[in-house]
Amino acid sequence: MRPFVDRSEELKALKERLTSNNFELIVIYGRRRVGKTRLVLEAVRGLPHVYYLAVEGDNLRHFRETAERVFPEVRYSREDWEGTLHALKGKIIVIDEFPNLIKENPQVLSLFQRAIDIDLSDSGTKMILLGSSVSMMTEKVLSYKSPLYGRRTGSMKLKPMGFFSIKEFFPEASWEELVEVYGMTDGIPFYITQVRLPFWEWLEKELSSPVSFFRDEVDFLLRYEFSEVSTYKRILEAIALGRTTPREIRDFTGLRHSDISPYLRNLIEADLVVREVPVTSKRTSKKGRYYVADNFLAFWFRFIFPNLSRIEDGTFSVEEIRGSYSHYLGWVFEKVARQFLVELNRAEKLPFRFTKAGKWWHKDMEIDLVALNEREKKALFVEVKWKSLSEREARGILKDLEGKGELVGVEGWEKYYGLVAKKVRGKEELGEGGFLVWDLEDFESFI
CATH class of the missing domain: 3.40.1350.10 (Trna Endonuclease; Chain: A, domain 1)
Incomplete structure (x- = not known):
């Protein structure tokens, strides 16, 4: 495992909350691969805690089995969420991909609310809920309509690291090569840690590998947010190829203006697209342009998505990316x-x-x-x-x-x-x- 890089302010803030005497309910969310899990595991290192990665079903049983391995007394508690959380009173509880619990049983939000109000709020319990579905965490956990509204003591939207943090991953690299790496990875730790230098040699090997993460990564990412992804992919491709106004996106996709508006709103809510206006204009300006939110998505839709078939059959050369990469790096x-x-x-x-x-x-x-x-x-x-x-x-x-x-x-x-x-x-x-x-x-x- 590579050393933990950057995130010093976030790590300090989490450690302070974990060592307080108060009840803490901390919500951490952000797009997949941005480093949420690694940050929290670094914060709880050396402290007794339960870490549970939620799955698509039977989460209560799996959670209890995980908790019992750390705190054996849990096996004597009532076998429901309230009884299990009561047994963990005063402990550190980390639940990763919390939206999976909500999908399995939407009532889990009310069950957690009841456990907090009746049992945990006057204790030193520390509960950290993580989620990669930005839209679901925003709507179901953080909004005023959520049963957990008013219970959280802190929230953190984790964003990609800044460009200059990449130097810590590749201290010997030139700044020019770091810009090239950033153009593919953005500041997203998972992608950065996949790269090996020299960058172009690594990229050629990665694209020719039968197990390359490039093939399914974006579909996996989009399915965290949307049940039907084909239209979203078409819109993201349009934006990545420089169609930044609603009219240009509409013309590229063949959709009507009224049809693309809800898709764009959803993409913005999911942190996959950003809308910008001229710096001197109001946010409501009709001059708004749309941009892909991170470099990895822009890179994938510009260079990988149109060439997936050729990458699969081995007829695509990385030199085709390299030939137009300087133009891409302007943005x-x-x-x-x-x-x-x-x-x-x-x-x-x-x-x-x-x-x-x-x-x-x-x-x-x-x-x-x-x-x-x-x-x-x-x-x-x-x-x-x-x-x-x-x-x-x-x-x-x-x-x-x-x-x-x-x-x-x-x-x-x-x-x-x-x-x-x-x-x-x-x-x-x-x-x-x-x-x-x-x-x-x-x-x-x-x-």
Whole structure:
């Protein structure tokens, strides 16, 4: 098992709750493979606890058998959920994939509520419920309609790790190779730990392997959320291939606008798709665009899904991915650059502290990143390029950026202009001209 990486804040918060004298009901949820189980097992390491992974049926019996191995006194308790939980009063109870209990018996929510209210709430019991179905955890466990509403003492939505955490997995890798890895794995621990360097050699072997996780991974992921997945796959493919507006998605899929709307809402609720609006617009703006939420899904629908048959019969070459990967990484590198700016902002290494950041677009004009401080009326405009640039090329991009910045609607504000690229020659000269310029070398010095 690889060493536990990152998640230091989440781990510290969990350990504090586990060592308190109070009753704790902690809900942890997030997409499959994001590292929920590993985080909790790290938190309870060295502490007596029951860890149970819920299955599709007969969960009470399986749970009791698991609990008895750790706490033998459970075998003398009443053989129902309330009796079993009473026997575990004061203990640490971890139930993974809690939605499986709900699917088997929806009344389990009320049974847990009763056990907490009558028996556990005045004790030092620690109960942690985990779930990979984001929509079910949100609706059935966290919503005000849930019997458990008001009982939880904490909740955590676990998201993929940031780009810079990948360096801890591959300390010897170059930043360029780390961006390539991130383009496939995002910050999702399971995918990161599958990769071996050199990346392209590993990917070629993985795609030719008869037991590659690429084949069934996305179907498995989607079935955690949806009973029928074909339409969702079609919509995700459209978005991954650059169809980001409702009209473009509709035209690609052949569905009517009214038909795709509920699918898009469900994909957003399941954290598989995000909707963005220009950073200066309200969330209700009709300019919204849709993006696949993580790089693994984008990679899979762009490169794997259209070629599954050829991968199966051995006629697909990884060079076909490699040939267009730099173009694909343009979008990925925007995400990396945004995280880099957030880190610079946190370290107060920018001309001002921004309070919001995002993309901006209007008609055919677009700026990759706009960071704003609305109170101080300051704005930073940044273009992101996954390529090596000469000083002349970089200066031309920055001059164009100055023109686009005048269209954003922040007249009278103090404006700054920046560039993040793979490599920029003449950074110092550009900096002396008042521009902010970074490339992969700055990642190393920053970290």
